[in-house]
Structures are given as C-alpha cells and as structure tokens.
Amino acid sequence: MEEVKRLDAELVRRLREFIGVTNGNLDTCNMATLSFLYIYLSLFGSSELPSLTVSVWSELPTAAGLGSSAAYSVCLAAALLCASGAIPAPLKEGDHTARWCQQDLERINSWAFQGEMIIHGNPSGVDNAVGTWGGMLRFLAGKIIPLSRVPLLRILLTNTKVPRSTKVLVARVKDKINKFPTVMTPVLDSVDALSCTCEKVLSEMTCEPITGEHYNILEELIDINQHHLNVMGVGHPSLDTLCRVTLAKGLHSKLTGAGGGGCGITLLRPETDSSVVQTTVQDLKDCGFDCWETSIGGLGVQQHSPLSVKEEVLDILNSY
Numbered sequence: 001m002e003e004v005k006r007l008d009a010e011l012v013r014r015l016r017e018f019i020g021v022t023n024g025n026l027d028t029c030n031m032a033t034l035s036f037l038y039i040y041l042s043l044f045g046s047s048e049l050p051s052l053t054v055s056v057w058s059e060l061p062t063a064a065g066l067g068s069s070a071a072y073s074v075c076l077a078a079a080l081l082c083a084s085g086a087i088p089a090p091l092k093e094g095d096h097t098a099r100w101c102q103q104d105l106e107r108i109n110s111w112a113f114q115g116e117m118i119i120h121g122n123p124s125g126v127d128n129a130v131g132t133w134g135g136m137l138r139f140l141a142g143k144i145i146p147l148s149r150v151p152l153l154r155i156l157l158t159n160t161k162v163p164r165s166t167k168v169l170v171a172r173v174k175d176k177i178n179k180f181p182t183v184m185t186p187v188l189d190s191v192d193a194l195s196c197t198c199e200k201v202l203s204e205m206t207c208e209p210i211t212g213e214h215y216n217i218l219e220e221l222i223d224i225n226q227h228h229l230n231v232m233g234v235g236h237p238s239l240d241t242l243c244r245v246t247l248a249k250g251l252h253s254k255l256t257g258a259g260g261g262g263c264g265i266t267l268l269r270p271e272t273d274s275s276v277v278q279t280t281v282q283d284l285k286d287c288g289f290d291c292w293e294t295s296i297g298g299l300g301v302q303q304h305s306p307l308s309v310k311e312e313v314l315d316i317l318n319s320y
C-alpha cells in the first residue's frame with residue numbers, strides 16, 4: 001500500500017458536506033468524526049463497506065497539550081488497518097498485549113498523520129510519531145529516530161485547565177515567523193541546538209552514572225526552552241504561575257504541547273523528597289490546577305486483549 005503524505009482534498013470536501021461541518025476548521029469534535037470517516041473510506045472504500053462498531057474512550061484531557069488527537073488518530077489508524085487486513089493483528093493466544101513490527105508501525109503512523117492533518121490543520125507529525133513508537137524520539141523535519149536508550153525521568157504533569165486550540169496556536173507561530181523571519185529564525189535555531197544538547201545529556205545519563213550535574217543541565221534547558229516558547233507567543237499567565245510556584249520549591253517547569261494554557265511538566269530530581277512533591281502538588285491544586293506525578297517515555301500503540309484492560313474501562317467500551 002502506498003504511504004500517504006497528503007490529504008485527498010476532494011474526499012475531505014465531500015465528507016465535510018456529508019457531516020454538515022459549518023463552522024470552518026475549529027469544530028474539533030466534528031474533525032474527529034471527519035478523520036474517522038476519512039481513514040475508514042480510504043482503507044475500505046474500494047470494496048463493499050463493512051459495518052463496524054468503533055468505541056473510543058480516553059483518559060487524556062482533550063485540547064490540553066497532551067496530544068489527545070494524536071492518541072486518537074494512532075489508535076484509529078491501528079484498529080482500522082487491522083480490521084481491513086492491511087496489517088496483521090499481532091496479539092497471539094495467551095498474550096495480554098502485543099506490538100506491531102516496524103513496517104506496520106510506519107503504516108500506522110502514516111495513516112495517523114492523515115487523521116492529525118484533519119484535526120490539527122498543519123501538524124508536524126511529532127505527536128503521532130510519539131503515540132506510535134512511544135519512548136523518546138529525535139524528530140527533525142519529519143525524520144523520526146527513536147532514541148535507543150533513555151533514562152527514566154519523573155515529572156509532575158499539571159493541567160492549568162486553560163482551554164486553547166492547537167490549530168490557532170500553531171498558525172500564530174507561523175504568522176510570527178512570516179512577519180519577523182530574521183528575528184524568529186535564530187530562536188528556532190536555538191531551539192534546535194537546545195534539543196541536540198538535551199539529547200546528548202539524555203544519552204550520557206544512560207551510559208555513565210547519573211549525577212546531579214545531569215539534572216542541573218536539564219533544568220537549565222527547561223528554563224531556556226520555556227523562554228523560547230514565550231518569545232514564540234505560546235506562553236500564558238497560567239503557565240507563568242506554574243513555573244513560579246514550582247521554582248519556589250526549587251523545581252523547573254515548561255509548557256507542553258502547543259502551549260497557550262493546557263499542560264506543563266515539572267522535572268523531579270531523584271533526590272526530590274516526597275514531602276516536597278506533595279506540597280508542590282498541593283500548591284498547584286490551590287491555583288485551581290490538576291496535577292499528577294508520572295514519568296516520561298511510556299510505550300507506544302499496542303493491541304490489548306480484553307484481559308489486560310481494566311474492568312471499568314471495558315464496561316465503558318461495551319456500553320456503546
């Protein structure tokens with residue numbers, strides 16, 4: 001099957017008409033339906049269309065910078081590619097979970113990118129790549145290289161609950177680059193240099209004993225990057241509050257996703273005492289934010305047997 005990079009504009013136009021999208025591209029709920037129909041018709045359209053029940057349920061808050069649209073698109077692409085027979089179902093009898101081979105993951109990623117294009121407008125493809133492969137990735141101009149070994153990084157994940165639109169924020173950054181190319185290009189170059197430095201530190205942390213200095217560097221890079229993002233116009237007072245409240249406890253934070261509100265992450269050091277974590281979480285909750293302790297670098301898309309899915313989730317999925 002040909003790997004697709006562009007949307008079929010005519011199919012999108014006809015599907016928009018079919019589901020009655022009237023308010024442009026910003027109706028992201030309808031965009032999820034549109035992206036389902038687009039992938040379904042593209043994969044099954046050449047033969048008789050099968051009747052399918054697709055139930056979607058997610059723990060991720062939507063439109064908060066956690067890539068919920070990519071998670072949705074990746075799962076949709078994997079499920080529909082499997083149902084169409086384009087890729088095999090990897091789960092063997094007795095397995096609880098199973099992953100696809102590299103070639104199948106590339107196909108899943110490519111179709112998920114189509115879904116992302118419908119929901120986001122002009123995505124880079126980084127979110128769907130992370131959703132497909134998991135872990136940590138080097139992503140440069142669409143070229144994806146998963147990092148082979150990565151340290152476990154504990155973080156606080158904070159949702160400021162300030163709503164924002166990825167599509168609008170990405171367009172705003174593009175406008176700024178077009179308006180001030182000589183001002184913004186060095187900022188983007190600096191972000192690139194920062195990413196390379198970060199990758200080097202992460203790799204050192206896997207092949208030599210982790211020291212406080214590794215964490216000091218990561219914290220400095222987090223602060224620099226948060227300033228870059230403010231310069232690009234995707235900051236928000238709620239994110240400034242997050243940075244200030246955590247810095248008062250000696251912890252460093254930056255926004256995640258498209259910014260403009262939504263979520264931010266705070267790096268926890270191995271020696272960060274649990275009492276400090278608890279009081280920081282409480283301070284952030286007192287600001288009206290949601291806050292969880294988690295780690296970076298989960299697995300990518302998997303096929304699950306019903307036995308590996310929590311009962312309450314199965315009940316929800318079976319209730320549709």
Ligand SMILES: Nc1ncnc2c1ncn2[C@@H]1O[C@H](COP(=O)(O)OP(=O)(O)O)[C@@H](O)[C@H]1O
Nearest residue numbers: 028032058062063064065066067068069072166
């Ligand atoms: N569980 C889900 N079911 C249906 N659509 C979803 C689901 N999760 C995400 N989406 C789609 O993704 C959109 C949110 O994407 P976006 O605004 O880019 O935010 P983010 O990707 O940062 O969470 C939703 O409006 C919807 O179109």
Ligand SMILES: C[C@@](O)(CCOP(=O)(O)O)CC(=O)O
Nearest residue numbers: 065066067123124166257258
């Ligand atoms: C900001 C960006 O990197 C990801 C957006 O992620 P989210 O939808 O805010 O989770 C945009 C992109 O890569 O296309």
